[in-house]
Structure formats: structure tokens, C-alpha cells
Amino acid sequence: MSATTDTNLETNGAEGTGHSQEYLTFVLADESYGIDILKVQEIRGYDAVTKIANTPEFIKGVVNLRGLIVPIVDLRIKFGLGNVVYDDFTVVIILNLNGRVVGIVVDGVSDVMNLNGNQVRTVPDIVSSIDTKYITGLATVEDKMFILVDIEQLMTSDEMALMDSAVVH
């Protein structure tokens, strides 16, 4: 993203009335996604991951994050998007979801943007690889659509098999 977009976004944010929220946006193939920035702990490169047996393919394994054992989920595999390669440019967003630390692999992190309520549209009934209940809305900024994801709900869902409840289920 260029600096111009950035300024535009800020003006957009300032103009808006109502509730505004900051989002971290990232790219998966041609789609742009936005997640609540308060859930993001840090962004780092992709390290050697210790594979874990008998887990879904999108759970890449666990890494050592300064002494914490953190599971890594490849959203590209989960969403069936993007180019699943691991190199020096692969980005991991470390999320802190209510004390639980989880990493997600994405194609690239693009920006931080401020969106207010009237920029966000509801999601129509569509079929996608993730349940639409985890999509809080769609935002349009400069003719570009951002898919806003409730990342906490998504990551803690049974679908992601990241929690113990998923096993029970």
C-alpha cells in the first residue's frame, strides 16, 4: 500500500461519524481481509514449525515464541486461497485472543485502517469456505473490498480445531 492510500484512509476515518475501529488488513490471494487490531500482538516472519501429528492440514504446528508454545494456522490453506509457499517473505500475524496466543500465516500484511460504522456493509448470503457468521461486514475503501473477520470467534471456533472443546465436539 502506498502512502497516498494511507492518508486517504485517515481522512475517511475522520469524516465518518459513529463508531470507528482500527483494523489490520492483510491479503490472501486477491482478497483483502481486515481484523480488529487490538487482537494483534505482533507480526513476524515464518520460522521452522514443529509439526503436530493428527491435526488438520491448516494447522502447521507449533513454534517457540520467546518461551511460549504457539500454534500456527495457515489461513491460506484454511480459506483455500493464495500461494502456499514458505519463504523469507511469509508473514505470520501473532494474535492474542483473550490470553491465548495463536499465529496465522497470510500472504502479506497491507495496512492499518480506521473504519467507521457507516463504511461497513452487511454480508449477503453467500457460500464460502468459512461460515459467514464469522464475517462481521464488508468495507469499501477506494473501490476495494475489505472482508472484516471476527478473528476471535473464528479462531476459537470448533472449525479451527485449535481448542480442546473442538476435540470433545
Add this chain to the structure above:
Amino acid sequence: MTIDMSQFYEVFFDESEELLAEAERLLLGINIENPDSEDLNAIFRAAHSIKGGAATFGFMDMTEITHVLENLLDKIRKNEMALTAEHVDAFLAAKDVLKMELDGHRLATAVDLEQVADVKMTLKSLSEAGGVEIKPAPVATPEPEVVVAPVVEAPVAAAPEPAAQVEGGIQIFNIALPEITEKDLANLQEELGLLGEVASSKQENGRYVFTLTTDSSQSDIISICSFILDPNDLVITLNAPAVTSATASAAPVATAVPAADPGYGLFSEEVKSTPTAPVVEESNSDSKVKIHEEVGYGLFTKPGEEAVEEGYGFFAPFAPHKDAVKTELIGDDTPVTAEAKAATAEVAASKPVTPAAATENKTPARRETDKAPAASAETSSIRVGVEKVDQLINLVGELVITQAMIEQRVSKLDPINNENLINSVSQLTRNTRDLQESVMSIRMMPMDFVFSRFPRMVRDLAAKLGKKVEFVTVGATTELDKGLIERIVDPLTHLVRNSVDHGVESPEKRKATGKPETGKLTLSAAHKGGSIVIEVTDDGAGLNRDKLLAKASANGLQVSESMSDTEVFNLIFAPGFSTAEVVTDVSGRGVGMDVVKRNITSMGGTVEIRSALGYGTTISIALPLTLAILDGMSVSLGESLYVIPLNLIVETMQPKMEDIKTVTNEGLMIHVRGEYLPIIPLYALFKQETEIMHPTEGVLIIIEAEGKKAALFVDALVGQQQVVIKSLETNFKKIQGVSGATIMGDGSVALILDVPTVIKMGQCNLKEGVYS
């Protein structure tokens, strides 16, 4: 500077619990015919300290029990009454009630009031049954109460019942406060409100005076006030309508002495308190009583260390004070106080010599010893929250990992050019190890912590079941991680109960089989390699193999005559399995043993049963020393590393082709020393890619858990090392076959195998034919 009383509750609860446990230990060990006076004193002190604490915090129910308990104990330790088994039982019952009340306050659990009343009655009747109740000598029998001080009970013979402090009666105190902030004032009023009705009024000089209507004693008021302000700045006067005549006057003085808490006296400054006398005058007209109180406190208000060293020397000048009081009665208030002050000063200067003073001195001396255990315990140990220790352990764990990383990186450097660095790093390694060991030892607690609760339980159980059991503990000083100590209590309780109930036979039965009537139950703990082994041994009937097998087949379990003894004995761990013919409230319901097994397994431990019919049973629990660190063998599989707990590894080997056997060309087995063990290929189990596909190319690790052995097939052994266990569940979830993870020297994550589950998974896998 308000201090919330509740923040001290925990300390009181902890301390009381320790004291109760100590008292129980002493009671159980006491020789009834010839009790050791030291023990009696120690029990008395425990009861006394609890009473003091309970009164301070306003737990009156506990105070009441400890009070009667104390009275009885006092008689016994003074040889006014002989100790009987009945007494010991009553004391133990009292201890239980106190514990119940303590839990009631602490955990808000239910308190059986009937039981409380029963125990109180028993203690009281025992106390009265004591025959000759010697009226103690006036001063020589000091009332031991410190805080609660229902002064009336102080047997000050010289005095008629001190009218000022009627037993249980409602009294009105006037409390003149120094200048304090509005906030403190409100807090104080609230605190005092717990004692009774409080009314506050503002004086002309801007100070406040509280009028407190309460049945609590003055020292209670002081105790409460002292949390908010300096008690010396307080002027408490009794607005007692009960004081009838000046003849009673000697009494209040006498009582005032023991009533006041020397603990507070220590902080007092006489100089301060004396000038407050005029204030009193302003605020209260009932001058006589007031002054007695004043003087009473004056006695204690000697500042400083001198007084402490002399064992509260200020008690000594009893006679001079009396004089002072007398003078005061005739004369003006102020001079009297001054005189009292002079007298105190005098005493402080010269050591007490009069016999009266000497005897009186015993009171504070004993009080001091009362406090001694707490004080000395404080100097030799500190109370630290477990979470703080855990945090420390975690940090040290991180340090160990970092240190390992540095070490690994340094090892790649040129040893000649970097000699100094390498030396420093090796020093760091040593220091880190030492640090780690020291930190781990913080969490270590002696097994005595667990063992100490069993003598009582065994005693009660044996009595209930009409059995005679001698209980022996061995290795109570063996140390174990606190986390494990707490979790081992329940399983051990089950096992000990079982041993008493099912293991040890009735005296008649024992006699018939030629055994001594008294059965022996041994609880032992010992270090064995990297684990601690706890054993419950009884010399009872032993497990009956045939009966177990019959019961098992009746319960629909798969059994056969050819099962080994170990396998048969392990049947008792099956849920709902009990061979007891009669279900008692002690045991025999068949719940329990499976829970025992589960608990111990979840701690990373193992249970083993050894038994000989007619000779007894030993249940042996092996636990890792700590939960945080594990001695492991790291093995490689493809690109990954796995850690196997060392204590579960029997041996490792590189198999020969001819030792590897198959069944229907599928189930791989290895023939080791006459045994056929299933081979579990880890790569198949964990779906890991590796180039080594045949056992002869890799390494077989014979693992054993829950009595089952298997050969785990991995690529290669990497090395033996201590690893810090990290939970996978913190951020992720439980993975089958993996008990946790650890961080290796290079920063990568290695999974720790859950050996029992791996063996089970391996069996499923083999059955399903995953490996082919």
C-alpha cells in the same frame, strides 16, 4: 492509612491451620500415663495463639471453643487434673471443630453447630469434673488471655468481681480520638460498628469522641483502633454504670494489668499518653474508672526495647502502682498519673526484685513464649505466594533454555580464538544449573506434610472398625514438589483407608492365623532414581488372586487363569471393582481405586501392587520429582525431535533382522530376551515423513508404562537432557500421544511423548493395520 483487616485473614487462617495440625500431632503422640509437660504446654500455646488470633479478627465462635479448651488444658498442665484418654479424645474433637469453624470462615463451608455445642459441653464437663478446683493464687495465676480478655475470669483473688467489666455485659465506652482524617474516622466508625453500636460526636476542639455500646472488652476496641491509628493517642474510658463504689477500685487496676495487651504496650509511649489525661476529663466525667483504666495503660506505656529485654519489666512494679492508685483515689487525677509515670520510670530503671513482681513477670514471659513460635518461624521462613515461586521457576526455565542456546552457539566457535568466551559460558552453564536446582528446591516440601495427617485417620478408622493398627511412617523428610504433594493427598488417603479396612484383618482373625493382634501399616517415601516412590504397606490378608478373578469375570471383565499376578492385581483399578463383601462407609464401594490410578497417572506417576496372600499388600506409587522439569531422551524422527521421559525407557537397541517377527506379515514384533514386544513405528503413529522405514535401520526404544512394554521405532537417539515442560494446552489443545512440549537448545520446539497413550495408540494402530 486504613488497614483492611481482611488482608490479614489469610495469615491467620494459615497459621491456625498449622497450629491445629501441630496440636493434633502432639495429641496423638502424647503419653497418657505420663504426659510430657513440654507437649502439654505446646498444645496449650497452640490453642492460645488461635484464640488470640480469632479474637482479634472477631471469630468469636473459635474463641469460645479455644477458651474452654484452654481452661481444661491449663488445669492439666498444672497437674490439677490427670490426663485421660477421654481428654485426648475431647481435644481431638475440639481440634476438628476448630478446623471446621476455620474452614467455615475461610471457605464459607457449613459449620455443624450441634457438634460445636457438643464439644463445648464435653470440654466444660471435663473441666468441671476435674474435682478439686484449686482457687489459684491471686497474682501467680495470670489470666493468659491476651486479646479477648474477659477480665472477669482473671482470678485476681484480691479483687472482688471488677464491676467495670461485667461478664458478657453491655458496656459503654467513650473513645476520645486524636485528630484524624475524615476517612480514617469513617473507617474506624465502621470497624467499631462490628463490635456494637457506635455514635460519634464532635468535640469543641475539633476532635471526635465515639460512644460505643458493646459487650466486647476494651482490649478488643484497642485492637481494632490500632489498625487505624496509634492506640496511644486513644483515650478510652468506660462509661460503666456498674461501678458502684470506690472500694472496688483496687480491682480494676489489678484487672487492667492483665487485660491490656502487652503487644500494644510495646508501641506505646508513655509521654504521649499522659498528656491525654486532660482530654479525658473533658470528655468524660466518670473520672474514677477512667483513671484506673488510664493507669492500667500507663503501666504498659513504657517505650522501647528496654522493656522488651526485661520481659515486659513494666509489669513488675505491681505494688507501687497500687499505691499510686490509692493516692489517686484520694487526690487529683493529674498528679496520680504523673506518679504512675514516675513509678513506671523507676521500674524501668531498676530491675524488678519483689516476689510479687517476679511472679507477675511470668505472665508476660509466657506471653512472649506464646508468640515465640510464630516469631521464630517468621525469621526462619517467609510466606510467599505459590504463583510467585512458579513465576520464578518459569523464568529460570527460560534462562536455562537461553543458556543452552548460547552454549550451543558458542560450541560452534573456534575454541582457540574464543577461549575466554567459552570459559565464561561454561561458568554460566554451571551457575545456571545451580540456580535452577535452588529454585526448584523452593517448591520442594517434605512428605511429612502429607504423612502427618494419617496417624489420626488411621487411629480413628481402626477404632471405628474395631481393629488394632500400628502406624509407621518412613522417610517423612523426603522432599517432593509442592504441586505433587497436594495432589498425592487424596490418592494416598484412599490407599490408607483401603489398607485399614480391607488389608488389616480383625484382631480375632489375626490371632487365628498366628499373627500379632496389632496390624502394621507402613507409609514410606524414598527417592529412587529420578522419581520418588511412596509405598503403603500392610501386613494384612493380602490380595486373593482367585477371588479377584472370580469377581472380575462376574463383573464382565475379560480375564483368564493365565494372567500374571500383576495383571490380576491391576484389576482392582478397574472402575466399580470391589471385592469387599460388605460395603462400609469407609470403603468397599469400588470407587476410589480407579480414581487413585487416574490421579497418579495424570501426575506422570505409576502404581504397582505387590501382594502375597496372607502376608500383606504393598501399593507402590512412583512419581516424578517435579512436574516442571523432566529427564528425557531426545530422539529424532525425520526433521523433528521428540522427547521420551527417561524413567519410562527400559532400554534402547538396534535390532537384528532375525529378531524382528511378524504375525500375518503385519504386526511387527521384536524378540527381546524371551519376550515378544510390539514394535510401534513412531513415524506411522505421528504421520511423520522419514527415510528410515525399517527397524533395522533405526533404533528401537523399549518403553514401559502401566505394566505394558512396547518397542518404539525411531530414527536415532539424539541425547539425554533435562527439559522444561511446557503445556501445549496453554495456547493450543491436548494432542493425543503428546504430554507437552519443550524448547530445545536451538530454540525449536520438541514434543514430549505421552508414553502410556503412545503404547495404547500403537496397539490400535497395529490392530488397524496402519503399519504394513
